Amino acid sequence: MITTTGLTKVYRSRGREVTALDGVDLHVREGEVYGVIGQSGAGKSSLIRCVNLLEKPTAGTVTVDGVDLTALAGRGQRAGRELREARSRIGMVFQHFNLLSSRTVQDNVELPLEILGKSGRERSRKALELLDLVGLADKAKSYPSQLSGGQKQRVGIARALAGDPKVLLSDEATSALDPETTRSILELLRDLNRQLGLTVLLITHEMDVVKTICDSAALMEHGRIVESGTVDELLATPGSELAAALFPVSGEASGDERTVVDVTFHGEAATQPVISQLSRTYNIDISILGAAMDTVAGRQVGRMRIELPGAFEENVVPIGFLREQGLQVEVAGHDGEAAPRLAESAPQLVKEGVK
C-alpha cells in the first residue's frame, strides 16, 4: 500500500548538510498497522512527511496505493494539483492535533471536505457521521479549546477520515496524551483499521504503541531502518533489538561458568511445561533470572531468561532440547553460534543494520 525505495532526505542550511533519511526502503501492506519506532532525531518525522510529500525527498520514490507521488511532485516547491488530489486521499493525524481554534469541531472536520469542494449539506452529513464514529457526536458545536487532549485527537482522526482515505498517517498521535487516553486512541485506530480496512502507518517513540496495535514494525536509527518485519517475525528473530525492546527481560548471570539463555515462547509452545521437562530429563538445576508474559499484537508471548550451570559447551544438549520443543532460544554471548541454526526455522527478516 505504501512503498518507499531508497528514500533520502538531506537538509541543507548555511552550507551544512544533515541527512535525515538515508535510503529508507519501507513496505506497508494493505490493511495493516505499521509502526516505525525510533528516538527523536532518528528521522521518523521526516519519513512520515515524505510519504505525503509534505517534505520533498532528496532522492528515492514514494508510492501510495499504486500512485508514484514523487513523480507527481514536479520540480517546484509548490504542490501541483495532482499531488494535492493524491494527498486528499491520505489522512494524517498529528501529535499536537493541529485543529483550527477559530472553527467548531464540526467545521474542523468539514475543512477537508471544503477543500474537496463538497456541498454544504454533504459536508455536514459526513462530518456528523464521522464525529459519531469517533464518539464525539455531542461535541459538534464545541470549539477545540473546550475539549480534552484525547477528544481533540478524536476530532483530528475524524478530520483525517473525511476524504475517505485508504491510508492514515499518524505522526506521534498519542505522544501528547496520558497513558489512559493513549490506550483509548490506539483502540480507536485499531477499530478503524479493522472496520474500514484502513492501512495505518504510524511513527512513535513509545514501544507500548507498537506492542498494542502494530502488525508490523520497523526500528529507525540515524535515518536508516535497522530492523523491520511483522511483530511475529521480529519476536522470532534472535538478537532482534526490537523484539528485546518490545519484550524486555533482564537478569545477570550469577557467576562464571554459567550459561544464560533467553527463551521466547509463542504459539503452542507457550502452553508446554518445558522448563520442568528440561530439568527432569537432564537432571540440571535451572534458575530463572527474569521472565515476562504479555500480549503482543493480540497474541500471548512469553519470554524467560534462565541460567544453566556450566559453560555453554556443557549445555549444548539441553539447549538443543529446548530448540526441539519449538522454542526460540538465544544464548548470551553465543549469538553467532545460535543464529545459523535458527535461520532455517525463523522467517526471513530484513536486518540492514547488521549487513
Add this chain to the structure above:
Amino acid sequence: MTWSEMQPLLEQACWDTLYMVGWSTLIAVVGGLPLGVLLVLTDRGGLLQNTVVNKVIGQIVNIARSMPFIILMVALMSFTRWITGTTIGVEAAIVPLAIGAIPFFARLVETAVREVDHGLVEAVQAMGGNTWTVVRKVLIPESLPSLISSATTTIVVLIGYSAMAGTVGAGGLGDIAVRYGYQRFETGMMWITVGVLAVVISAIQFAGDLAARSLARRGRGSTVPKLRLLRTPAPAAVEPTKAS
C-alpha cells in the same frame, strides 16, 4: 471663544477626522493585509519562498515607514493630485494617510500571521489544500484577533497622523487643536479638542479590544450564553484543556 462658536467647528472637525481616518483605514487594510501576508509567504521557509520579492517588499515597507508623515505628505503631492485632482482638502489628505498606513499595517499583519502555528498550515497541506486555501482557511481566520488589534492600532496612529493633515487644509480634530488652540492661544479650544480626541481614541481602542478578545476566546466559556448552561448543567463542567 464661546461654546456656540466652538461647537460647529468641533462638529465639522469630528466628521472630517472620521471621514479621513475611515477611508484611509479601509485602504490601509485592503492594501496592507495582502502585503503582510505576502511578506510571510515569501520569507525563507514560507509557502511561496522568494527572497527577491521578500527583500524588495521589505525594503519598500521600511523606507515608507521611516519617512516622517509630514514629509511623506509633501513628497506625495503630485501623486495625490493625479489621484484626487487636488492637493488640498480632506480627499487630498486621505491619499498620504492611506499610503503612510499601508506599510505600518503590513508589518503588523506580518507579525500576526507569523504567529499562526505552522502545524495548522501543514495540516491543511496534508488535506490537499493549496497556498490560497492555507491563506483563506488558516492564516487569516486564525490570526483574526491579532489582525483586529492591529487594525485598531492603525486607526489610532492614523488619527495622530491626521492632525498633520491640517497643513494641507484637510481639517479634523488635530488641526483645530493646532490652529485654534496653539496658534491663536485659544487654550479652551485646545483642551476641548484634546478631550474629544481622548474620548474617540479610548472608544476605538475599547471596541477593538473587545472584538479581538471575544474572537480569541471563542469557545472558552465566557461567550457561551448563560441560558444554555442552565438548561444542561452536566456538560457545563468543561474538561480542562491539557495540551494548550
